[in-house]
Amino acid sequence: MKKIVALTGAGISAESGIATFRDANGLWEGHNVMDVATPEAWERNPDLVLEFYNQRRKAALDAKPNAGHRALADLEQHFEVCVITQNVDNLHEKAGSTNVIHLHGELFKSRSTGDESLVYDVEGWELKKGDCCSRGTQLRPHIVWFGEAVPMMDAAIEEALRADIFLVIGTSLLVYPAAGLINFIGEEVPKYIIDPELPGIPERNNLHLIAKKAGEGVPELAEKLIKEYTS
Helix, strand or coil, X not given: CCEEEEEXXXXXXXXXXXXXXXXXXXXXXCEEHHHCCCHHHHHHCHHHHHHHHHHHHHHHHHCCCCHHXXXXXXXXXXXXXXXXXXXXXXXXXXXXXXXXXXXXXXXXXXXXXCCCCCEEECCCCCCCXXXXXXXXXXXXXXXXXXXXXXXXXXXXXXXXXXXXXEEEECCCCCCCCHHHHHHHCCCCCCEEEECCCCCCCCCECCEEEECCCHXXXXXXXXXXXXXXXXX
């Protein structure tokens, strides 16, 4: 069975109504990202950081997977599929994807500020001051903030090295280290980039550019790959 590795970014979640992480003026839902997404912000104003992610979580509870998410999940019927996502929502899991690596953390999980190995599911949408781990230490959002290491990067590289087909969906390939994953893919491996605003790289042998949103481009590509590799 062929292995598909898909790197997904904010574009696929935006079609489900999830606010993208960055916009042109550097704000995220009206907040400077440095005020809500750094270790320094947490030290300075944990109440603001908790409330910010509570609101993101509350919005994400009602979000539904779109056709792009569903098409990726459906590919598991024909391929071994690993989704490596830069998104912190759970839309891939809601759609049915069973092998998802979250590079930037998970919105619906919290972790101990005293022991990073203690990670918990967030029930509902609210994480409050005074919510503590089993050792009595305050819980924080299980998010990789600016300036923090990306602990799942090594696992993502291992998956990428095993790809028979590599997809890039809804990401500008500008956010590192995630954008560097494509450099681990062999020249002989077919690569497909699906995004309405394609990065400034030329189409070449085994690199195919699809200037469409995920909700349209992924189902079309999935149908093509199923015909090409399984019929």
